[in-house]
Amino acid sequence: MIQKNPPNKEIETFLQSTDHFIYHTPLFRQFIETSFSCNYQLICSYEKDKISALLPVVKITSKIFGNRLISVPYQEYGGFCGDSSTLPKLLNFIQNEHRKGTEFLEIKGSIIPKLNPSDSLCKKSSLQKADRYKRFVLPLSSEEEVWKNIQKSKRKAVKKAQKAGVCRILTTSDLNEFYKLYLENMRRFGSPPYSKQYFINFFEIIETKGYGKIYGTFIEGKLASALLGFTYNKRVHITTAISNPKYAAARPSDLMHWKFITWAIENHYQSFDFGLVREESGQFEYKRKWGAKLQELPSFFLALKTQEIPTLLDPSNNKYKLAIKIWQHLPLKFTELMGMSIRKKLGM
Template identity: 25%
Template sequence: MVVERFNGEAELAKHWDSFVAQCGNATFFHLSGWLQINQQVMGHKGHYLYASEQGNIVGVLPLVEQKSALFGHALISTPFCVYGGVASDSAEVRRKLEDAAIELAHKLQVDYLELRNKEASDNPRLTEKCAHSYFAWPLGEDPDAILAGVKKKQRAVIRHSLKNDLSFRVDKDTDTAYTVYSESVRNLGTPVFPKDYFKALKQVFTDNCNVLTVEHQGQPVSSVLNFYFRDQVLPYYGGGVPAARDLKSNDFMYYQLMCDARARGYQHYDFGRSKDDSGAYKYKKHWGMEPVSLHYQFHLVKARELPNLSPNNPKYQLFIKLWQKLPLWLSRTIGPLLSRYLG
């Protein structure tokens, strides 16, 4: 077994993605396209590693180096992704790649290595920090079955939204998705990503990426950019304008996404991660999905303690309050300068 580096070569990318497609614990975020996204859009250096035996890939580990005077120097698998770490069906391969990542982290002299494992590793050189959970469930056979699977109170909210003269469309309109999302995150006090990021996601992942937009009286009120992997749909970047709250259009949006995905043949819905006990966590649980802990694991190199870039960190509260007051155009201008280090 040898560990080698993948630098984006087209032929090797095909083999990488072919392995990811059939590997039991691989995710959408292990696909090779994220290397292009991180390097060309976000300006970070990729260190994608893979293990091979007799010329066949047996494990992959996407790693990206982030370096910022404000937020530190880290090697992460993978920025802007909820899942990461090693994808392999072999415990031996997993340990081999993790140890290679630790060696690389020391060579680069980063503050820390972060592996966003969906399943915990037993590598004694890694320290775990469980602060997030993900939510997922199987989709019912049709819209009625999907609605019946939702908790009673949330089901009533969805039924209310169905009476609010809302319509939706599914297409490749990343411009609208970005416009709605950027306003939504500004209102939360969070820097938004560059607009080119949304366009790049659609260009790189093509048919495995689309946008569902909800409109009221001809105006977009909610929108979500989605990924598709195997039999799953993953709503990833979603938000709504202020009117969405009264219209219940976000609830309408996620319900219609489930129905649309099921009609296309997808059988599972991955609602993504949320910080434990946060508002988003409680919202997703309200649908009836049970939280499953994520096992983010770290190896400290120069850092003396585990990182805490959470918006719940008290030292960021003043920044968040100030950011919420920024004009929207200004938040869209300066937000990308910060967000590329907050993925």
């Protein structure tokens, strides 16, 4: 049996006995639905009247970009949790329900590598695998051990930043200053920004439950950098890192990373996930210097109408590169007004 969005209590009981991350939870569904006004479906398969597997999915509709299903949009990771042998049932259900009017299903790589579909499961389920990104994950042990494995230049940068600035956890009172810096960074990156309401929801729904936090480094009383991460099930996943180039020489970004890492160690977290990265990007070397381990991060596609793996959001796509260059030159207010609607249509 397959059921969409069964009672929260059933889902929470199932999650207590299986490895998963925050995007599998009803709480995260609330966060995304509140932020993007979408229908975040937790599709569950059942064995003997109990949930055996769960796949979070959102349908993204756009006249320009087409209609598709994504697990999970607006985040770096996705995929199912539970018994992998029931995944074909879930995919068959999706195929039958969305065969008309939907181009494809994208299942993003899991934050838990063992939950990614195996090659045999891909073949059985007609999933196409795409390798576009890698990820850096830092295993956490003692503070001394982690510090020892950080590259010497990075340790020196942390010490320099400790003399120049102060790092602390941000609160809603810091939101205006944080969001202004965030907008400036997103334009510089050439990427549409989230709305301020997204971060208000983060504080109200996620942070208050202890499932996320934002660290910020202040220099001369000004916010010089900030780092947002989800903190769930003994894993920290960093999703947003911003900084003011004016203070780059003081290395505020290194200080906030180290503060977040030490917090995670003190609270017995097992890993600090720097998030996805492209091998040719500047972030690749930055994340490597922290002693993090490079891991594969494949995505999986199930054709519904189209037979080709989409390339619209592939960083190697020339149209994607052109869109970045155009966005970098738009007025800041325009990016704020249009960013969230574009993200919603792209599912990014």
